[in-house]
Amino acid sequence: MYDVHLTRGVVDVAPQRGRGAPLDRDAVLAEAVALADERGLGAVSMRALSARLSVVPMALYKHVADREDLIGGMIDTVVRTYPAPSDDHWRPRVRSRVLAARDAQARHPWMRDAVDEARRPTLTVLAYMDAVAADFIEHGFTVDLTHYAMHVLGHRIWGYTTEAFPGPPAGVADPEAVAALAERFPHVAAIAADTAIRNPAGACDEQYEFEFALDLLLDAFTRLQQAGWVSASPV
Amino acid sequence: MYDVHLTRGVVDVAPQRGRGAPLDRDAVLAEAVALADERGLGAVSMRALSARLSVVPMALYKHVADREDLIGGMIDTVVRTYPAPSDDHWRPRVRSRVLAARDAQARHPWMRDAVDEARRPTLTVLAYMDAVAADFIEHGFTVDLTHYAMHVLGHRIWGYTTEAFPGPPAGVADPEAVAALAERFPHVAAIAADTAIRNPAGACDEQYEFEFALDLLLDAFTRLQQAGWVSASPV
DNA sequence: ACCTGAACACCGTTCAAGT
């Protein structure tokens, strides 16, 4: 069974478990990832997951400590697929890490919810954060500039920018209501209508916008680094 | 009863509802805020809240549509306490808004969880976002630069920076385990140990760090604005 | 108009028992 995982890819394929074959942690996590890919993180309850594995809910607790451990394990299976950067300079290294995380996010949209919900870093998560920090520190950044840089990058190192209130306001089905909202909140409406964030094809593109904001931040870090920035002598 | 609210402050004081006095929306929201202040947002269930109001759970549904509406209403009561900025220039205006939101966050720590959990903006939330956008747009920013600025500010306009994995890793009670982690993840450990983010007293200070990161971003926006930045001609 | 009672369809997790 483990061979099936290795050859088919742990993350993207539900395990072909024979009826009655014993569960193990990888099988539980792979099924949880498959369930989340299909129906979102909200659908991944201990009970729903156990049903998909044709097992009673309590059977899962032999393989994961609790729900927090389950979510942590799911995050780990994705983080382990992040490729190591091949560049030497901190800028392309960090850039490629962030964009790789974003690629993984696109394949597993529940990663956003999972990272938001998780409270404790696993060893795999710590290793990734250490690698990002190392890209700065081992390539000329002071520890405190690295500290700032990681704070300012925020969730971008996990492949997304957390947006407050991502959904539409209530009652947006009615076109008249939308027009009324646009009149009442003209600046927000202008930003929502803004197509200035362009990809080469000219249309508004979230990926392009993400990369653009990332490059803006990397440029700011470059300037601070070149200015020999330390926190005791502010910008 | 409404007078009690006005004179005592809607947000910070639980309503002194006489037994049998009829509920209204403000009373429900005020009690929800009081409960969240005491025990966190997780403790604000429809059932727990109704118990505190000496009422059956279903009674709440006459005053709030559902749990989402309840959380939205709680957020609104806090957002309405944000003072309007008194400056003319966009920079001190935005800066004072962000720091005012942070003050409110300190009084109501559950705001973080509430904003993270909320999916649809209320009218009050839209009005606040419109005001922040107006500070940029009406003071010389293009719409698309404003768009970027708000993306990069992220949750700071709600008074905090969302930190991924805010808790300690598992098994941090044991000092030996901590030492082993520090050895295994030296860059993360260096940042955690970093006291370079200083307040004037010399100690590590989250407020000071927050303001510093904010000023870093505002400086970046200033440079972009002065460079006549538009997205068609990238930095 | 406002609140109640009973029910529905869920949760995560415990304990002791089975095989």
Add this chain to the structure above:
DNA sequence: ACCTGAACACCGTTCAAGT
């Protein structure tokens, strides 16, 4: 060693009934 059964202490929300 691994899974099961029954139970505990919760959720949000519905419907129809009470006052």
